[in-house]
Amino acid sequence: MKRLIQQIINRCSVLVLLMSVLSLPYVQAAQLSAMTARQVQKSLEFQAEEQWKEAAVVLESVGTPTEYDKAFVNRMLGVVYWQKEQPLKAINALYASVNSKVLDEEAQRASERMLADLLMTQSRYQDALRLYYPLSTSKELRQKDRGEIWLRIAQAHYQDEQYSKALKGINAHLKLASAKPSSLSLKLGSQLKLKHWKGSTRTLKRLIAIEPRKKTWWIQLVGSYQRLNDKKQMLNTLVLAKRKGITLSDSEKVMMAQLYQQQGVPEKAAAVMAEVNQGEADTTGLVMEASYWQHAKEWDKAIVAWERAASDAPKYYWVAAQLSLQHGQYQKALSLLERVNNPEKVPDVELARALAYDKLNEFDKALLHAKRANELKPSDQSQSWIQYLTQKTP
Template identity: 35%
Template sequence: MNLSIRSIRRLFYNVGFFFSLLLFAYSSYAENLLPRSAVIVQKAQALQQEDELVEAIDLLRNYQSRAPYDRAFINRMLGVFYWQNEQPELAVDYLRQAVESGLLQDQQMQTTRRMLADLLLMQEEFQAALTIYLELVNTESEADSRQQLWLRISQSYFQLKQWTDVLSATDQYLNLDGAADRPLLVMRLGAQLELKRWQAALVSLDGLILLEPNETGWWRQSAGLQLLLEDQQQARATLALAYRNGVALTPDDLKTLAQLYLQTGVPEQAALLISEIPELQQDVDLLTMQAQLWQVAKEWQRAIDVWILATGIDNSLGWNLVRLYHQEQQFELALQALDNIAAEDQEQQERIELTRVQLLYRLKDYSQALHYARLANRKTESEQSRSWVELLQRKINNQSAS
């Protein structure tokens, strides 16, 4: 299963994804700042609250404090402001400086590292983000935060194509009562498919079908895996259920379902299903498929009706019609169908003439049959045409003698 970075990001990057960035309790740590630094921080915070981010950033950047803790605190603050100002690269730079200073207090450091990891993940620096997340999850005691960290870890592993680790991390998330929602199931499914764990992938697909019952792709992938596992009955049941539930199946899906009906011994249902494809009347391949299905079901007249439609599009298919008329002893109709077949070469012309001879013979029109047999023999002088001439001549002689 191929999922682009962009598509995975869409699953996770929303307002909530960076909620931790907004929980910036300036006042709880400002008491440790020098008085001048505290005044600058308060002014910057006021500007930020008035949506004057550029001014707030300029104020902080132009302020130079000699106190190491103050610089770390302001770098952290700049990281948040740059993120809010949609400058993620600069946000990463300043948050990294704040973390690397080692001067932030415990909870400050924890939330700052989390902000940095989230931004690194957004910037597609997956290994760097993962390293931080794995350190954080080992020190985090609060269940909800651990749950969200395992979700980020799962996403990082997914982007790094570490499929076994994706499954382990998502297991950790689920063990903390995390929701088996679409993003999580899509990641698990992708990893399971890459690892060829087909049965497990079917479980994930079942979950996705429950969440998105009208999503054709989940039904199609489920049936495809069942076919891979050589479970044709279950694949048929899956697609049939999707069809009954009104899922928007494509013509190819319907053809697959029809083939499954045929392979599992229900050709009549397969032929009826083909009738549901809107393009049927204009698609000679579909008409051919349906006619053949009716033949397998021994529904000869229905097969004839469909072959008539197919022959109207491609007269070379008329031979199927001739054969069925012959089989059903409708010899006059077989002759009419034969008249509509255009010979493309001498060999096919002989075939047409000899088939006409055979049909006339079955109608006991021996004189006409002899005429066409002689015509065929003059053109090709084949063993078959000579045999017909001799047979028909004897028939006519015997009738005259009697």
């Protein structure tokens, strides 16, 4: 953010300075002494050809017989030195011009503005602010110009990490000028630094209205709602962003799925995770999908997801097998039980096989597995199965 602001400052300052160059010949040139006027005209001819070194030499040789001549020439030297990439000389020349207080009011204000902008480019924010603040209250300035000065004030305070003052400055700017992404971004940056989460949501909505295709604003809006612990609005923002054509990352989709689950919509949570899990998928994502399908009572989809998770983590074959048994997929359950490799689960696996074969009316096999379960780990449950199945076996 700070680097972006500095780039904006630099670009705008150059424009202001160049416009000042063009206006200089006409600013009460009649007040100049004849000798200074000739030298000024000669310098302007060099400037028109972008011969800045020659232009500076001419101005530096001016005798400046009057205070006004001196202030006028220093003002021009400020521009020329800037073009020569000599910012310190430019600043000193403009300070000399401004401090003389002999320029007419309009030229004085323009010179102060030029100097403040130059100070901004050199990161001398407090020095710039001492010039900007008086200008901001000048009744002689147009609304547009005062709006631009308040923007500079906000930028200076932001660069100097004075975020409350930056926020006041940008609000003053927005009262005088239409909102643009750059000014709203500065306001947002200040609000985030100050942890003004409610204010940041309002600013982000304005940014989205202007730049609906910029993903950054959507995700930052989600973040602000997260700070406010407003999970409903977090979900709404992600859903709307997706509808508007914003491409969400897998991590953002996972967040959306979790929010759907928390809002009591497991089927949508599962559908989002299924989208995430297309192609390569990690175990955590597959387990989330399976759990969500299970909560949504989509048993077939849950079993498939558990089985897929088990291909990475075999412990989930037992979960998939149990779910298959509970929902009448007995052949599927037997297939999954074959892949359970946890030694501690062997007695339970044998009892599960007994149940599956019983449901398939294969009582001999069911009894065989019930007896194996009892041999491995005698229990009332296994003995009850043996007694039950013995009665069904001829």
